[in-house]
Amino acid sequence: MNARNRRSAAAIVLALLLLLIAPRFLERGTLNDLWSIAFAIVLASAWNILGGFAGQISIGYSAFLGIGAYTTALLSLKGVGPYWTLPLGALLGAAFSYVVGLPTFRLRGPYFTIATIGVSEAVRVYAAGVSYTGGSSGLRMPPGTFDFGRDYAAMMILAAAVVLLSLWIRSSPFGKALFAIRQDIDAAEALGIHSTRVKLVAHAVSAAIVALAGGLFAINFQYISPGSVFDFRLSLSIVLMPIVGGIGTVAGPILGAIIFSYLQIKLLSTPALRDSYLFLYGGLLMVVMLFEPRGLVGAWQRLQGLVRPPMRKAMPRA
Amino acid sequence: MSKILGVLADSLLAGGLYATMAYGLAVIYGVMRIINLAHAGFLMLGAYATLFLFTRFHIDPFVSLAVVLPAFFLIGVALYLAVVRRLPRSGATPSMESLLLLFGLWLVLQNLAYAIWGGDTQSILTGYTMKSISFGGVRVGVPLVLVFAASAMSLLVLTLFLKRTYVGKAIRAVTANRDAALISGVNADRISATAFGLGTAFAAMAGTLMSTLYAFTPDFGRSFLLKAFCIIVLGGMESAAGVALGAFVLALLENVMGAYTPIPTTFQDAISFSLLVIVLVLLPQGLPRLFTRISRPAHTR
Numbered sequence A: 001m002n003a004r005n006r007r008s009a010a011a012i013v014l015a016l017l018l019l020l021i022a023p024r025f026l027e028r029g030t031l032n033d034l035w036s037i038a039f040a041i042v043l044a045s046a047w048n049i050l051g052g053f054a055g056q057i058s059i060g061y062s063a064f065l066g067i068g069a070y071t072t073a074l075l076s077l078k079g080v081g082p083y084w085t086l087p088l089g090a091l092l093g094a095a096f097s098y099v100v101g102l103p104t105f106r107l108r109g110p111y112f113t114i115a116t117i118g119v120s121e122a123v124r125v126y127a128a129g130v131s132y133t134g135g136s137s138g139l140r141m142p143p144g145t146f147d148f149g150r151d152y153a154a155m156m157i158l159a160a161a162v163v164l165l166s167l168w169i170r171s172s173p174f175g176k177a178l179f180a181i182r183q184d185i186d187a188a189e190a191l192g193i194h195s196t197r198v199k200l201v202a203h204a205v206s207a208a209i210v211a212l213a214g215g216l217f218a219i220n221f222q223y224i225s226p227g228s229v230f231d232f233r234l235s236l237s238i239v240l241m242p243i244v245g246g247i248g249t250v251a252g253p254i255l256g257a258i259i260f261s262y263l264q265i266k267l268l269s270t271p272a273l274r275d276s277y278l279f280l281y282g283g284l285l286m287v288v289m290l291f292e293p294r295g296l297v298g299a300w301q302r303l304q305g306l307v308r309p310p311m312r313k314a315m316p317r318a
Numbered sequence B: 001m002s003k004i005l006g007v008l009a010d011s012l013l014a015g016g017l018y019a020t021m022a023y024g025l026a027v028i029y030g031v032m033r034i035i036n037l038a039h040a041g042f043l044m045l046g047a048y049a050t051l052f053l054f055t056r057f058h059i060d061p062f063v064s065l066a067v068v069l070p071a072f073f074l075i076g077v078a079l080y081l082a083v084v085r086r087l088p089r090s091g092a093t094p095s096m097e098s099l100l101l102l103f104g105l106w107l108v109l110q111n112l113a114y115a116i117w118g119g120d121t122q123s124i125l126t127g128y129t130m131k132s133i134s135f136g137g138v139r140v141g142v143p144l145v146l147v148f149a150a151s152a153m154s155l156l157v158l159t160l161f162l163k164r165t166y167v168g169k170a171i172r173a174v175t176a177n178r179d180a181a182l183i184s185g186v187n188a189d190r191i192s193a194t195a196f197g198l199g200t201a202f203a204a205m206a207g208t209l210m211s212t213l214y215a216f217t218p219d220f221g222r223s224f225l226l227k228a229f230c231i232i233v234l235g236g237m238e239s240a241a242g243v244a245l246g247a248f249v250l251a252l253l254e255n256v257m258g259a260y261t262p263i264p265t266t267f268q269d270a271i272s273f274s275l276l277v278i279v280l281v282l283l284p285q286g287l288p289r290l291f292t293r294i295s296r297p298a299h300t301r
Helices: A002-022 A028-055 A062-077 A082-104 A111-129 A148-171 A173-182 A185-190 A193-222 A232-245 A252-268 A277-291 A296-305 B002-032 B039-057 B060-080 B096-116 B141-165 B166-176 B179-184 B188-212 B223-237 B238-261 B265-282 B288-293
Strands: B132-135 B140-141
Touching: A002 A148, A002 B039, A028 A148, A028 A173, A028 A232, A028 B188, A062 A082, A062 A111, A062 A193, A082 B096, A082 B265, A111 A148, A111 B096, A111 B223, A111 B265, A148 A173, A148 B166, A148 B265, A173 A185, A173 A193, A173 B039, A173 B238, A185 A193, A193 B096, A193 B288, A232 A277, A232 A296, A252 A277, A252 B166, A277 B096, A296 B002, A296 B140, B002 B039, B002 B140, B002 B141, B002 B188, B002 B238, B039 B060, B039 B096, B039 B188, B039 B223, B060 B141, B060 B188, B140 B141, B141 B166, B141 B188, B141 B238, B166 B179, B166 B188, B179 B188, B223 B238, B223 B265, B238 B265
Parallel strands: none
Antiparallel strands: B132 B140
């Protein structure tokens, strides 16, 4: 870890401590909003490990969220303590990511992206059709499993852990392998990087984290259905947050997640805007792709470059 | 025996529609190396445009094609000039930027439909919606026959256009080898605009045809988009004949699965989506390449 990373890590730990004692001072409504923001940061940063660092854009992450949420709900209904189900959910999420990744990682770029849409749609159709997911009526968590304080603390710790993990990956040899794959997969292979294995590991790590978040989602909302956790729109917002913030950076997904959760909270409270979120998402995506594919972080760097000469050359894009 | 004939007839009829739906995607991919995710949006808007013309002016869905096709061609050309042209040029493989940009466009189109028509399920009921006719003991719905006739006609006209006209030849030239076409003096920008308009018009046409068969919502089109991908990957991405072949194969698989396996119909879409992944992974160059590989002796590969 270099000095810059150590400073960032210290800031994250400090923020975590502040957020953990926040329930003593803040209202429940604000804490709920903080929960949503932390949830979004977990999803965006986890997706960014594969989608950003390695440049493998997957639009199918709702499958992992759903697996985590359903593992927790189904086992809790069998009488297992909900927090004990989280590791199993993460394991199942990682296992499924392996099953999905093994064939699809043979595909490159947009073909991979389209295959992931196919996989997640197949999972969604399947989940809506079988009986143990509760079908369209969904599942309710057993009574007595709800404890906001606990879920809040767990979500904050998870969010901080994911960001710390991203920082560590960025400076580790594993992260360097991911960057190499994003820039030129053939060159990376020539350097001795086993690209499929590296991608599978990154996929598994990010899937496990998203599944964990899914479990916490089930505990916090006490009700899940295939329509809520396997939703295509969910996959969509998971992709949009890091892209708008700045793909492949550590700060980008956090920035994107904060903006999106703020928008979502605002949208939910204003009926006139509630029906235009797709317009907003789509419009944002188009604007980012047309004017600054590196997102807000890229725009910020460009702004800095105008003020003083760039310290080092920008990373060539894949 | 009549069951087999029925399955074959249904597959052929559905295949025609699928080919129309997939061709729009294939022509844009061929000319620009762009994967047009907004295809699903145009398909859906085509259905809604037909609904609008039907409810407001009582225009028959098949007659409305005369309005829908030129309108969406112009919309496609305008979108190309205003938005798509600004993207960095895709190389041999499509760029992520173009995929995500058009994805954003799809979302905007969906929201447009929600804003105008709301989220309720819509359908178009004409005098012949419920009618069916029989060919040698096989009963098929009248709308399906009409849809097939319209699809077949459009594909025929398209083939003639590609073979006989300058613009059609230029489209084929750019698809086959972009650089060589540019050297020969083809105006790539104009051809790209035409191809984008053509692709958009075909998407809308498929939407119009589907509106006579299925109920639809603003979310309509997503499952068909994935099927269209499946078809163009099966068909080898580039030729119109390949697209027709891929469309027939997918329709046949769906109908055979529905008729001969106990898999419930709710899972049918899951099958074609899984098929998409399987085809992408195992047959990245599609059926035509598979045939040439099989028909040629091993040492000449």
